[in-house]
Amino acid sequence: MIILKSKREIEKIRKSCRVVAEILARLAEEIVPGVTTWDLTQMSEEWATRLGAVPAFKGYHGFPHALCTSVNEEVVHGIPSRERTVKEGDIISIDFGVVIDGYYGDAALTVAVGRVSDEASRLCEATRESLHQGIAQARVGNRLSDISHAIQAHVEARNFSVVREFVGHGIGRELHESPQIPNYGPPGRGAKLKAGMVLAIEPMINQGGPEVEVLEDRWTAVTLDRSLSAHFEHTIAITDNGPDILSVA
Numbered sequence: 001m002i003i004l005k006s007k008r009e010i011e012k013i014r015k016s017c018r019v020v021a022e023i024l025a026r027l028a029e030e031i032v033p034g035v036t037t038w039d040l041t042q043m044s045e046e047w048a049t050r051l052g053a054v055p056a057f058k059g060y061h062g063f064p065h066a067l068c069t070s071v072n073e074e075v076v077h078g079i080p081s082r083e084r085t086v087k088e089g090d091i092i093s094i095d096f097g098v099v100i101d102g103y104y105g106d107a108a109l110t111v112a113v114g115r116v117s118d119e120a121s122r123l124c125e126a127t128r129e130s131l132h133q134g135i136a137q138a139r140v141g142n143r144l145s146d147i148s149h150a151i152q153a154h155v156e157a158r159n160f161s162v163v164r165e166f167v168g169h170g171i172g173r174e175l176h177e178s179p180q181i182p183n184y185g186p187p188g189r190g191a192k193l194k195a196g197m198v199l200a201i202e203p204m205i206n207q208g209g210p211e212v213e214v215l216e217d218r219w220t221a222v223t224l225d226r227s228l229s230a231h232f233e234h235t236i237a238i239t240d241n242g243p244d245i246l247s248v249a
């Protein structure tokens with residue numbers, strides 16, 4: 001069942017999402033050669049606490065940290081480590097969520113470390129654009145898979161591929177609610193979109209093939225062919241006036 005949110009609830013989710021967006025923006029400025037993924041998660045946790053928010057991922061199904069840090073071929077759910085130093089030419093996805101007063105916010109972005117290859121920046125750009133193509137379909141009267149299809153069409157036209165194993169999701173009083181939102185599929189399928197739906201849309205896009213595997217740490221998902229992967233996510237609310245992106249600072 002997809003839980004519709006009242007305007008009051010959407011404002012509570014927006015409050016959490018704004019904190020997430022602000023912290024992601026500040027983290028992006030800290031991502032320079034030499035920073036460790038450990039440093040990044042420490043900062044995210046400290047800033048969240050200072051802003052009156054509780055990090056949502058730490059302890060979620062046993063995830064050990066506040067921030068997911070996924071470098072290069074890592075797709076999602078990378079675990080921060082003191083040993084993982086980012087270097088010039090890397091791309092790193094940072095995925096963060098908080099809860100304030102019982103309502104969750106969730107967003108992610110992929111950051112280039114210094115100068116990266118043209119292919120890496122094309123991948124990041126296509127992934128970010130595909131998120132916005134998907135969001136543009138989050139309109140009353142459309143169906144859920146219109147979002148999915150718009151994302152897939154955008155990235156496949158650029159010869160990138162869509163990860164199948166991980167999907168976007170509803171969000172509100174839970175971090176992950178119904179519906180699941182795949183980033184691929186034919187248009188015109190699934191639930192009819194209604195005002196009051198709040199969705200975390202999050203394309204994960206690979207440079208090479210779509211297949212992924214999970215490493216022995218049981219969290220880190222990587223591309224099977226070890227090609228690069230990028231990830232962008234916004235939490236949005238569907239309103240009678242179109243999609244409202246909540247995860248902006």
Ligand code: MG
Pocket residue numbers: 106107168169200202233
């Ligand atoms: Mg999410």
